[in-house]
Amino acid sequence: MLLVIISGLALGGLYGMTALVYNVMYSTSKVLSFGTGQFAMVGGICAAWVVLDLHWPVWIGLIACLLAGAVFGWLSELIAVRRIVAASDEHLWVLSTLALATMVQEAMSLVWGTDPTPFPRVFPQEFAGVLDQKFWLPLLLSIAMAIGLQVFYRHSMTGKLFIAMSEDTFAARARGVSTDWMRAQSYILAGVLGALSGFAAGQLTFADFALGTALGLSGFIALAVGGIGSSVGALVGGAILGTLTALTTYYFGAQYQKTIAIGLLILLLVVRPQGLFGTTQVRQV
Template sequence: MTLVWGGLALGAIYALVAIGYNIVYLSAKTFNFAHAQLLMLGVFVTYTCLMEWRLPWLLVIVLAAAAVAVVAAIENLVAVRPVKDVHNILVTTLGASTFLDGTVSLIWGNQPLAVSFPLGGNAIDLLGGRVYPIEPILILLVIVIVLADFWISRRFLVGLALRAMSEDPEAAQLRGVNIRAMAFGAFVAAGALAGAAAVFVGPKTFAVSTLGDSLALKGFVALAIGGFGSMPGALVGGAAVGLVEILAARYLGGEYSNPMIFVMLLTVFIIRPAGLFVHSSERTV
């Protein structure tokens, strides 16, 4: 059970990344390769604010969200909006992610830095397993985010407009939705969400400059397993990746976790190419 908690908590982090990918994907049908790096940046900002400046915890959430939102806005203006060919966005956002990787290791170095959590770092017993307080909270957090998304996208105009955009941008535009502004807003909001969530991620993962690359990958696998654009899919996909990673590491050895995740990804692609929660649709001319 301890393993399951660990796997689910890791999975929650992957689901967070997948949710970030999803928000950008749903609003603009583009893929922000650098989203995991934004989350990583949030973790480092948290480290500096919380561990070096000793700021109050709630303020750190606000600061991390704001800082990452600003970086996301810059990324959007520099590396996404000016790109004419949609295919090139993969290249430019990969460039942004490399740039962020480099920046983070220049500023904070390459050593893992510990980030603390207000509820403490002592393991407790929960449902037959030993957990750190951060672990159930991460799981709870990501579930709350998915539910909130569900609620916003059905109850609020901005959510409805986003859904309309992802169905048919032209029709949404004709209905008076400013799709450029909305896409930008969604991009920045995804950044802010990543920044705020990073305060919870840091205590679990440490602040380390290779975090972005591994989260990017596993977040993508979570997304692909659940299906592009599906929030519940991201949740399930994340949990699956986290569990496979932990269990493979425990029973087969650390070097087997990535290969096993890869095998799972390939299996899903072969059996259900559109992912578990998305139905493939017919193509049109």
């Protein structure tokens, strides 16, 4: 039973990290990217390939995975977001990010095959039940990531500019902020964090090409439950969703996971549309 809850919390950590990645991209561009879950997928597969197929040490795998995430994040800003944000059409970014996510997922499945492959152990540790690294690694990393992001937003110039852009892009631009480059930076950061989350949770999810879509959905539910823009909300939303998923699997079976998750999402959106920790925004007409 303890194992069920711990594995749920670990999954929740992964979902929370995905929600944080959504937040990073949303802050500068107001885009919720369909490709968010794919960062973790690309990072996970890349690390698994470097370590297991090329037999290189784990730290090189980590670097490769972060690099892949950064490149993918930068490319997704360049290809799928920049022109769309400039055109300022509401729905087009849904389509462009969906297109990019589909392409990346298919390309990965064509190159690396469709079978989930096991992920290497990050630290030399025997399987230790509840205290195993595959549980505490994503959990601790998600908390570290949330704290790190808060510090970054509050105390670094780049972070402050992200906040400024999320408040008002035009005003930031008028004050001489290169909004295009800041947006690109936020996507690179998102790619790195997403790939890192895929690396941390690799032992939990395996390196699987289909992870991206499911994770994009779960991370989004965590985000919507917690409230867009809130780091605490992302973690809490992830933890709620992860625990609920694990308990559902334990009591009813794995086939009801998504039904329960989407039920939670719809219930919450009906009761509290801005999420648990979100702030209501008055929409301008």
